[in-house]
Amino acid sequence: GDSVTxxxxxxxxxxxxxxxLNCTYQTIxxxxxxxxxxxxxxxxxxxxxxxxxxxxxxxxxxxxATLHKSxxxxxxxxxxxxxxxxxxxxxxxxxxxxxxxxxxxxxEGTQVTVIS
Amino acid sequence: xxxxxxxxxxxxxxxxxxLTLKCQQNFNHDTMYWYRQDSxxxxxxxxxxxxxxxxxxxxxSEGYDASREKKSSFSLTVTSAQKNEMAVFLxxxxxxxxxxxxxxxxxxxxxx
Numbered sequence: 214g215d216s217v218t219x220x221x222x223x224x225x226x227x228x229x230x231x232x233x234l235n236c237t238y239q240t241i242x243x244x245x246x247x248x249x250x251x252x253x254x255x256x257x258x259x260x261x262x263x264x265x266x267x268x269x270x271x272x273x274x275x276x277x278a279t280l281h282k283s284x285x286x287x288x289x290x291x292x293x294x295x296x297x298x299x300x301x302x303x304x305x306x307x308x309x310x311x312x313x314x315x316x317x318x319x320x321e322g323t324q325v326t327v328i329s
Numbered sequence: 330x331x332x333x334x335x336x337x338x339x340x341x342x343x344x345x346x347x348l349t350l351k352c353q354q355n356f357n358h359d360t361m362y363w364y365r366q367d368s369x370x371x372x373x374x375x376x377x378x379x380x381x382x383x384x385x386x387x388x389x390s391e392g393y394d395a396s397r398e399k400k401s402s403f404s405l406t407v408t409s410a411q412k413n414e415m416a417v418f419l420x421x422x423x424x425x426x427x428x429x430x431x432x433x434x435x436x437x438x439x440x441x
Contacts, residue, residue: 246428248429250430256434257419257432257433257434257435258372258419258430258432259432260429260430263429303371303372305430307428316360316362316374316377316385316387316428317362317374317423317428317430318374319364319371319372319373320371321370321371322371322372
């Protein structure tokens with residue numbers, strides 16, 4: 214079946230420094246959708262970024278990610294971390310094909326804490 | 330915009346008890362999901378449904394039942410609550426084209 218790997222479970226970094234969260238995936242589908250969801254404390258997860266286009270950078274709220282099918286990766290980056298970026302980040306994969314709703318497979322999540 | 334409403338927000342039950350969580354969405358989405366969230370284990374899919382009266386098992390379906398009697402609602406039943414399944418249960422629905430999920434606020438289960 215599909216799988217998503219997030220190698221960092223916990224990340225602590227200083228405000229103003231760059232952020233990079235790793236995400237790699239395995240799937241039999243040639244056109245997967247990849248997502249990053251963010252969950253702040255006591256809130257539900259919400260979409261941060263999504264992509265299905267190979268080698269195209271997608272950006273939102275200062276974060277960016279590029280889907281690289283050659284390496285099965287969708288790493289999340291931000292040039293300068295803010296205190297408000299402290300949250301749980303999930304990478305997810307959809308096996309959506311043919312216009313039907315696909316179920317998502319989530320990674321285990323990366324807990325990010327930004328300190329001043 | 331739409332909203333997903335989960336009830337109850339907090340559910341306390343006894344070990345062995347049958348407990349039900351409810352979820353309503355007004356997005357008019359076809360597909361709905363139940364995920365379980367445990368600290369350090371991410372989001373694990375319990376059941377999903379692609380249309381009214383459809384049920385599909387996820388990776389964690391054992392010990393749970395689900396029901397989709399209407400397009401707008403999706404309920405989850407813990408058939409016999411165990412202390413090791415205290416967790417937050419998240420309901421979600423998805424857009425047809427991309428699978429992007431919209432989540433409810435979660436229901437926290439405590440088993441005494």
